[in-house]
Structures are given as C-alpha cells and as structure tokens.
Amino acid sequence: MDLTRDCFLVPGPVRMNDECLKALATPVMTARGTEFRDVMADLNSGLRHAFNLAPSEPIRGVQSWAGDDDYKVVVVSGSGTAAMEMVIANRFRSNDLVLVPTNGKFGERVAEMCKRFCNVKHLQYEWGRAFDLYELEQQLEKKCYESLLICHNETSTGITQDAAAIAEMCQRHGVSFILDGITSVGGMPVHPTKWNAEAVVVGAQKCTAGPSGIAAVAVNSHFIERVHAIREQGDSSPNYYFDMVSALKKGDDDQTPWTPAINLAMGWGAALNTLKHETNEGRWDRCQKMASGVRDLFTDLGFTLLADTGQRSNTVTAIFYPDGIDDAWRKRLKDDYNTQVIGAQDHLKGKMFRVGSMGETPIEEMIEGCKRMIACFASFGHELPQLDVESYFE
Ligand SMILES: Cc1ncc(COP(=O)(O)O)c(C=O)c1O
The missing domain is CATH 3.40.640.10 (Type I PLP-dependent aspartate aminotransferase-like (Major domain))
Known part of the structure; x- marks a missing residue:
C-alpha cells in the first residue's frame, strides 16, 4: 500500500x-x-x-x-x-x-x-x-x-x-x-x-x-x-x-x-x-458510481448504512461502526493510513463515519481509500471478508 x-x-x-x-x-x-x-x-x-x-x-x-x-x-x-x-x-x-x-x-x-x-x-x-x-x-x-x-x-x-x-x-x-x-x-x-x-x-x-x-x-x-x-x-x-x-x-x-x-x-x-x-451529467455519474461502490462494498463487508434504502445519497454515505469500534478508528485512518473521512454529528457522534463522494475526487482515490479503510479496520482486530474492491467501482 x-x-x-x-x-x-x-x-x-x-x-x-x-x-x-x-x-x-x-x-x-x-x-x-x-x-x-x-x-x-x-x-x-x-x-x-x-x-x-x-x-x-x-x-x-x-x-x-x-x-x-x-x-x-x-x-x-x-x-x-x-x-x-x-x-x-x-x-x-x-x-x-x-x-x-x-x-x-x-x-x-x-x-x-x-x-x-x-x-x-x-x-x-x-x-x-x-x-x-x-x-x-x-x-x-x-x-x-x-x-x-x-x-x-x-x-x-x-x-x-x-x-x-x-x-x-x-x-x-x-x-x-x-x-x-x-x-x-x-x-x-x-x-x-x-x-x-x-x-x-x-x-x-x-x-x-x-x-x-x-x-x-x-x-x-x-x-x-x-x-x-x-x-x-x-x-x-x-x-x-x-x-x-x-x-x-x-x-x-x-x-x-x-x-x-x-x-x-x-x-x-x-x-x-x-x-x-x-459536464453535469459526467460529474453526477462519477459521484453516483463512487457512492454506489461504497454502499455495496460496505454492505457486503457486513456494515450497516444509516439512510433508508432507495434514497441513499450519491455524494455522502453514512456507515455505522461495527461493535467495539469508534472514532479512534478515524484518527488512526488519518494518522497511519493518510486517509480522511468524517465523523458523525450530535447523538450519532462516535457511532458512525461518513464518506464523501463529491467534487473532483477520482474513482481511483475512492478505491484506494476503501482499501485503506478495510486495512485500518483489520488493524483494530476487526477482520473482514476478502473482497475485490475494484470490482465495486467498475
Ligand atoms: C446540506 C448542508 N446544508 C448546509 C450546510 C452548511 O453550509 P456551510 O457550512 O457552507 O455554511 C452544510 C455543510 O456541511 C450542508 O452539508
């Protein structure tokens, strides 16, 4: 990596x-x-x-x-x-x-x-x-x-x-x-x-x-x-x-x-x-591709998403932490894996993280970021199924 x-x-x-x-x-x-x-x-x-x-x-x-x-x-x-x-x-x-x-x-x-x-x-x-x-x-x-x-x-x-x-x-x-x-x-x-x-x-x-x-x-x-x-x-x-x-x-x-x-x-x-x-359509498509990749990947990894199915956003995905993991994961992701996502607000603070898929972010950066998130979870002893991350973003 x-x-x-x-x-x-x-x-x-x-x-x-x-x-x-x-x-x-x-x-x-x-x-x-x-x-x-x-x-x-x-x-x-x-x-x-x-x-x-x-x-x-x-x-x-x-x-x-x-x-x-x-x-x-x-x-x-x-x-x-x-x-x-x-x-x-x-x-x-x-x-x-x-x-x-x-x-x-x-x-x-x-x-x-x-x-x-x-x-x-x-x-x-x-x-x-x-x-x-x-x-x-x-x-x-x-x-x-x-x-x-x-x-x-x-x-x-x-x-x-x-x-x-x-x-x-x-x-x-x-x-x-x-x-x-x-x-x-x-x-x-x-x-x-x-x-x-x-x-x-x-x-x-x-x-x-x-x-x-x-x-x-x-x-x-x-x-x-x-x-x-x-x-x-x-x-x-x-x-x-x-x-x-x-x-x-x-x-x-x-x-x-x-x-x-x-x-x-x-x-x-x-x-x-x-x-x-x-073009607007080009950007909407890229954001949609990144967000749906994140949604499907984390769902298959066993995570729970906050938003109701069918109305999930293409510019931000809110994902619950598994039991026993909190924002210490986000700190390590930043410090040791050079990757930033954002935490939750108000009553959900420490319970979930949010991944942005907006602006000019290239799909390759999202793929790399997801691999690092998975590696960071593993470093907390939270082993996840082996999945082909790239395939979620094709
Ligand atoms: C949907 C939405 N509305 C309003 C705001 C507040 O905007 P600003 O921080 O630019 O004042 C934000 C900021 O994250 C937002 O995401």
Whole structure:
C-alpha cells in the first residue's frame, strides 16, 4: 500500500484543483472595475450551468446571471448558511407559516433558521428515515403554508429527499418550494425549472469543488416579486448585509452590493469551468458510481448504512461502526493510513463515519481509500471478508 498519496474523502470542503488554486492567488484588482465584472460574468455563467439552468454567456454586460428561463443566480459572500439565511430573511414576513420536514442536522438547521424569521411547522423525522409523503400531502391540504423548505441532500445522514415528488405536491397545492442544495447541486440531478423551485442554494466548497466562504442562490421571478412586494409593504425582517433587494439591483451590472469576495469568486469561477468541461451529467455519474461502490462494498463487508434504502445519497454515505469500534478508528485512518473521512454529528457522534463522494475526487482515490479503510479496520482486530474492491467501482 503506497501511503504517500493522501485520500481525502470528506463531504466538503473538498480538494481544489490547480486552476482553482491558481485563480485564488490572482493579484489584486478593484472591486468595481471591468476586470472584476468579467470575473462575475464568468462565475455567473458557471453557476447557471451548475444549477442546471439555461446557459448564459460568460461576458460582462450581457446579463450573465440570467438566461432563457425564469431564473437568476445571485452570488453571496459567506458560506452556504449565509445564502440560506439570505433567502429566508428576505422571502418571509414574520406572520408567514412555512413547512419544514427534516431527517438530519442540516434540515433541522433550516427549521431553526426559519424560526428566526417566520412561523414554522417542523416535521421532525428520525435521522436517516425518508419523509412520510402522505403526511406532507395532508399538511399541504390545509392550505395554510407559504412555502415548503427542505435540505435536499442531508449530509449528516446520507439521505437524499425525493425532491421531484415533493415539488409535484407543492405545485398542486400552490405552495412555493425552496431547497438547501448545498451538497446536491453539482453532485446529483437538480432541476430547478422542472421542480418550479423558487430558490435553490449551493455552497462552493462541496460538489462544485470551489473554495469555502462563498455561496450562491438561484431564484425565480416569483421569489423576486415576493421579495420586492414584502419590502414595499414595509413588512420585511431586519437585515442589511444580506439584503436581497440590493443584491438584485447590483446583479444587473455584474456586481455585488458590498466589496465582493474577489479572489474566492475567481477561484470558484475556475472550479465551475472544470465542471462545465466535465459536464453535469459526467460529474453526477462519477459521484453516483463512487457512492454506489461504497454502499455495496460496505454492505457486503457486513456494515450497516444509516439512510433508508432507495434514497441513499450519491455524494455522502453514512456507515455505522461495527461493535467495539469508534472514532479512534478515524484518527488512526488519518494518522497511519493518510486517509480522511468524517465523523458523525450530535447523538450519532462516535457511532458512525461518513464518506464523501463529491467534487473532483477520482474513482481511483475512492478505491484506494476503501482499501485503506478495510486495512485500518483489520488493524483494530476487526477482520473482514476478502473482497475485490475494484470490482465495486467498475
Ligand atoms: C446540506 C448542508 N446544508 C448546509 C450546510 C452548511 O453550509 P456551510 O457550512 O457552507 O455554511 C452544510 C455543510 O456541511 C450542508 O452539508
């Protein structure tokens, strides 16, 4: 086993490629000049592609943030949470009621965030269990909800929600649909137009393999209308830095209201160009191949996966430790096998580990990482069946 190469298999932040790192190191430029507006145009065009929206030209002055559909992309200085808060703070009045079904930490965070700005019906399912769609339907039939918000790909538990089915329900009941797509956009099929999603959020450091600290949101015209209407009625929640009205005003001109995260924008633009080159379908396929390999391999090795069968994520897999093994295994995997995966959160801490299959990770790295995980389990005296690891990733 050649341990000189590290295997970095965490569900974000993921490794950045050389083009991205080089772009991050670009010498300073002004925030308001044509040079930076070129950067924004490139970034906007890359984002539209990653969001699976109609294309736009990466050229300043031609509305690169918009396309031949109903959506605009807005870049946010801050991580994915900032973009999610910007959506919620600007979209809802304090007396609006929203429905938030959850089955993990990040969905619960969406519900918590909503509580700061509006009324929330939080349908809290057990971590890793699929939503009860019948219960969602019953709730929507009450006709009291302004929106339904979900964490599309629940990174804490490795479950992906059935967004198409939920979107169909929302359309039927005239309820707007908003997604935290932080670990889905760029890593698995996301269809804002088909799902009539009002807003979808992405964070750079996950499936698009950009730098941490920058995020974006795709919003449709209904979202924009509501934001303006609420502002005109003087009914909006207090917020200044994340003011969507200011961001929308500046977006027309390939700009942001405040000093942008200039170098992060350049780095992300480069990473998104790599994604354009790979194509969304190419990346979705690679992530799917890696995740299904991990799922099948660890199942055949006798491990238990947390998420419900049929809705297991293609960008992160949550696997329970066997009896007698805990996070000491993860420490040894890092220290002695030069391989990183991530642990669990909250009540599952120490009980399972999570393997990321997102960004630009080559399949060969996943195969090598899995071999090292098996070797590390053996070093704890936990002998596993001899399996042909490669064959799981063909
Ligand atoms: C699904 C999901 N939502 C939200 C977040 C929070 O995003 P950030 O840390 O970029 O603010 C994460 C981070 O892991 C996530 O995986």
